[in-house]
Amino acid sequence: MQLPRFHRLRSAYYHLEGQACSACGAVQFPARRSCLACRSEELERRPLSGRGTVFSYSEAVAGFEGFAPPHLMALIELEEGPMVAAQLSDVEPEEIEIGMEVEMVTRRIRELAPQGYIVYGYRFRPRLEVEAGR
Amino acid sequence: MRDVFIIGVGQTPVGEHWDLGLRELGASAIDAALKDAGVESVDALYVGNMLSGSVNGQENLATLLADAAGLLPAEAFKIEAACASGGAAVRAAALAVAAGAHDVAVAVGIEKMTDGLASTVSAGLATASDQDYEASHGFSFVALSALMMRRYMHEHGRSREEFAPFAVNAHQNAVGNENAMFREPISTEDFGRSPIVASPIGVLDAAPVCDGAAAVVVCSRERLGADHEAVRIAASAAATDTIALGPRGDILTLESARHSAQRCFAATGFKPEQMDLFEAHDAFTIITALSLEACGFAPRGEALRMAENGCIASGGCIPLSTAGGLKARGHPVGASGTYQIVEASLQLRGRAGANQLAKAGRALTQSVGGHGSIAVSHILEA
Numbered sequence: 001m002q003l004p005r006f007h008r009l010r011s012a013y014y015h016l017e018g019q020a021c022s023a024c025g026a027v028q029f030p031a032r033r034s035c036l037a038c039r040s041e042e043l044e045r046r047p048l049s050g051r052g053t054v055f056s057y058s059e060a061v062a063g064f065e066g067f068a069p070p071h072l073m074a075l076i077e078l079e080e081g082p083m084v085a086a087q088l089s090d091v092e093p094e095e096i097e098i099g100m101e102v103e104m105v106t107r108r109i110r111e112l113a114p115q116g117y118i119v120y121g122y123r124f125r126p127r128l129e130v131e132a133g134r
Numbered sequence: 135m136r137d138v139f140i141i142g143v144g145q146t147p148v149g150e151h152w153d154l155g156l157r158e159l160g161a162s163a164i165d166a167a168l169k170d171a172g173v174e175s176v177d178a179l180y181v182g183n184m185l186s187g188s189v190n191g192q193e194n195l196a197t198l199l200a201d202a203a204g205l206l207p208a209e210a211f212k213i214e215a216a217c218a219s220g221g222a223a224v225r226a227a228a229l230a231v232a233a234g235a236h237d238v239a240v241a242v243g244i245e246k247m248t249d250g251l252a253s254t255v256s257a258g259l260a261t262a263s264d265q266d267y268e269a270s271h272g273f274s275f276v277a278l279s280a281l282m283m284r285r286y287m288h289e290h291g292r293s294r295e296e297f298a299p300f301a302v303n304a305h306q307n308a309v310g311n312e313n314a315m316f317r318e319p320i321s322t323e324d325f326g327r328s329p330i331v332a333s334p335i336g337v338l339d340a341a342p343v344c345d346g347a348a349a350v351v352v353c354s355r356e357r358l359g360a361d362h363e364a365v366r367i368a369a370s371a372a373a374t375d376t377i378a379l380g381p382r383g384d385i386l387t388l389e390s391a392r393h394s395a396q397r398c399f400a401a402t403g404f405k406p407e408q409m410d411l412f413e414a415h416d417a418f419t420i421i422t423a424l425s426l427e428a429c430g431f432a433p434r435g436e437a438l439r440m441a442e443n444g445c446i447a448s449g450g451c452i453p454l455s456t457a458g459g460l461k462a463r464g465h466p467v468g469a470s471g472t473y474q475i476v477e478a479s480l481q482l483r484g485r486a487g488a489n490q491l492a493k494a495g496r497a498l499t500q501s502v503g504g505h506g507s508i509a510v511s512h513i514l515e516a
Contacts, residue, residue, distance in 0.1 A: 058280035083380035
């Protein structure tokens, strides 16, 4: 039973909420008690843009119980700087490459047995070429 | 701090022990180490283990093993540091003796993985990573290591086949170790053909799931006997890095490994090139490469070249994992760090059998947990 855990994580999972350090300007994800770069506790929470590039990736043959294939695991370098581990969606394994531009989407992450609680959160997909005014 | 000596070592064969549980495996390794040391009782027992709660449903493990091995009423507790648990348990024993709290202590590393379904073991191993931001998003231990390997290949222009020498060397060394799990040599071609588990990691990049226990008895100088083939723990150090890969910035530098090795070198005044062997944490070939670079045996991006040149073989400039390593001796997770110290001690005593190196005066052992979030290093001296 992990409902409290995922309730507690909702800002990070749904809004990709990280933090900006008021002292040194470093942006981090997830939010933490003090800045990883300068240890300042003057921090401002903010949702990150969700835009980034693939820093590394792996296609796993098998996944944990409750995770549906394909298991496209990636490390995403966000445009604000932080790196986040997440699954890729809406992409064929052979299309993935380092440097590929991606964006965050909210998707089903896993189904928790035996209660059937569905955890939603961030995944990343190839960035759609839609710009304002087009 | 007082000098600390290893005076006894013991180990069970590594493999699938369907007839042996935690208590039998642990007591067997402890008994062997006590007999080797010629002591009947110890002041304290430190148990390195990661999965006894999640896979075996058994916590309070150190009490179970003190009871099973006939060590009551000795002080006993478990040390958990993911895959580095076995090294951390030896460090705990060494610290207790160095500080003067105890005169004789035993450390046992133990893991009994075959009692769990593969899914249970895989989920248990993933608890070494960040549960909120890695494991809960489906990242297994293999997948996280695969991200490091893919990035290494990208930055240094290498192919997955070029990691073969680490696995080939480990299997070659395991042939001569009667306690190893895989005593068959493999070829570079075998490596290239091995099925992918999480791209680019294949089966032959990875250490196996298995059971095993290894133990060392340590004591102070006052308790050294004339009959002891003692090995001195010249240095012991542990260091940490971020629990998740993401916040590291540079995922190809194992900072925990670098710091713990550097502290050992600083404490002894030795340099990497003065080591006669390196028991590395070769859970995946990428971790071997990154460990060699972090400890200063190879410059950044040069570990594969070192392996290609035969530098890691017995007789090379830095013989690696001379008893088969995690890859081929086997990786009973919480036990592996203790196996490394047992195997290095046997080399330094000149009792490594078929795998004995011509020159074995000093060894570095390094146990790495949680894809580099923790590392425990030791320098042993004959």
